[in-house]
Each structure stands twice: as structure tokens, then as C-alpha cells.
Amino acid sequence: MRMRSAGSSVELTIEGYQFPELAPAADPSDHDATWLRVRGTVGVNGVEWSFVDPCLMTVEAQELLDWLREVAEGGSPEELWFTEPNLAFALDDSNPEGAVLRLTFSNESAPEETSETPAHIIILNMALRDVESAADEWASELRPYPVPCRQLPNGT
Structure with missing residues (x-):
């Protein structure tokens, strides 16, 4: 999933x-x-970093997809945090054409040179169609990793 904004x-x-x-x-x-x-x-x-970390469960990755879809449809979802506090997504502002997303990178997902800083925040000003494209890309990423079905207490 790719998301871009000026710089x-x-x-x-x-x-x-x-x-x-x-x-x-x-x-x-x-x-x-x-x-x-x-x-x-x-x-x-101009500063770039990368990470690889087991920071989402399949159900959380699905929650991220649902969150992106809600933003793309003009909704106002609540801030999204996960079990591992490496990533967070928030909607700071929106209008009929676009949205301002705040992505937080912490712990293993933050750049090494700022590892003593609790979090690194990226602000993305995106058109809603670009948020929708990001959601479509994330859906493709998720396809091979289904959320397991949970059994009800009666075993069904």
C-alpha cells in the first residue's frame, strides 16, 4: 500500500x-x-527509513482496511491503534475532496536515529480517491492472510 503527499x-x-x-x-x-x-x-x-516487524495481527490488518475505506467514503473514523504500539492511524481533518491523515511510527517502526523519541509522526494530505487506492492495495496485500473464523461458545 502506497500513500504519498508533498514531501x-x-x-x-x-x-x-x-x-x-x-x-x-x-x-x-x-x-x-x-x-x-x-x-x-x-x-x-528527504529522510527515509524502513522496517520489518510483526506489528499487526490479521484482524488488525483488516481493521486498518476498514478504517481506510471509511476515510475514503468521507467518514470520520476514530484513531486506530494496535496491540503492538508500532503504528497508529488518525484522521486529522477531511472535506469532500480530501483527508489529512496522521500516521505514527513508534518503537521498531520508528527511524533508528530517533529511537529514543517515543514516536515519529507523518502527516499526509491525500485526495479521497488516493485513500481509496491505498485501501485497494492493502486489500490485495491482505488476501493471502485471512482473518480466522472465531467459533461461538456453542461450538458453531
């Missing part, structure tokens, strides 16, 4: 499961089987 760019891709030997569909309650290794490449004002 800033973010690309996120899924590298695979953190533990590919675990079968995600075998036990829906085994969260270890659903961790995804995310590769990020971030550039802002």
Missing part, C-alpha cells in the same frame, strides 16, 4: 506470517498464528 511517502506491505509454521485456521484462538510481518518504507523531507 512524504509511506509504503506498507505484508511480508508473511511471523510464525508461518502455525496454521492460522487450525485454532482461531491462537493469536500467535495470526501475527503478520509488516515491511514499511517511510520518507519525509
Whole structure:
């Protein structure tokens, strides 16, 4: 998924499961089987860094897709944080044509030279059609990594 704005760019891709030997569909309650290794490449004002980290579970990656789709449709979703506090997405402002997204990169997802800083924030001013394109790209990334079905307490 690629997102760009004047002087800033973010690309996120899924590298695979953190533990590919675990079968995600075998036990829906085994969260270890659903961790995804995310590769990020971030550039802002001529400074670029990258990371690879298991920072999203499949259900969280789906939540990110839903969040992007809501923004693209002109909605105002709440800030999105995940179990691992490496990434966060927020909508700072929007209008009928565009949205201002605030992406936060922390811990293993932050640039090394700022690892002592709690977070690195990127602001992206994007047209809604570009947010929709990013959502479509993220959906393609997610296709091989389905969210496991959860059984109801009665076993169905």
C-alpha cells in the first residue's frame, strides 16, 4: 500500500506470517498464528527509513482496511491503534475532496536515529480517491492472510 503527499511517502506491505509454521485456521484462538510481518518504507523531507516487524495481527490488518475505506467514503473514523504500539492511524481533518491523515511510527517502526523519541509522526494530505487506492492495495496485500473464523461458545 502506497500513500504519498508533498514531501512524504509511506509504503506498507505484508511480508508473511511471523510464525508461518502455525496454521492460522487450525485454532482461531491462537493469536500467535495470526501475527503478520509488516515491511514499511517511510520518507519525509528527504529522510527515509524502513522496517520489518510483526506489528499487526490479521484482524488488525483488516481493521486498518476498514478504517481506510471509511476515510475514503468521507467518514470520520476514530484513531486506530494496535496491540503492538508500532503504528497508529488518525484522521486529522477531511472535506469532500480530501483527508489529512496522521500516521505514527513508534518503537521498531520508528527511524533508528530517533529511537529514543517515543514516536515519529507523518502527516499526509491525500485526495479521497488516493485513500481509496491505498485501501485497494492493502486489500490485495491482505488476501493471502485471512482473518480466522472465531467459533461461538456453542461450538458453531
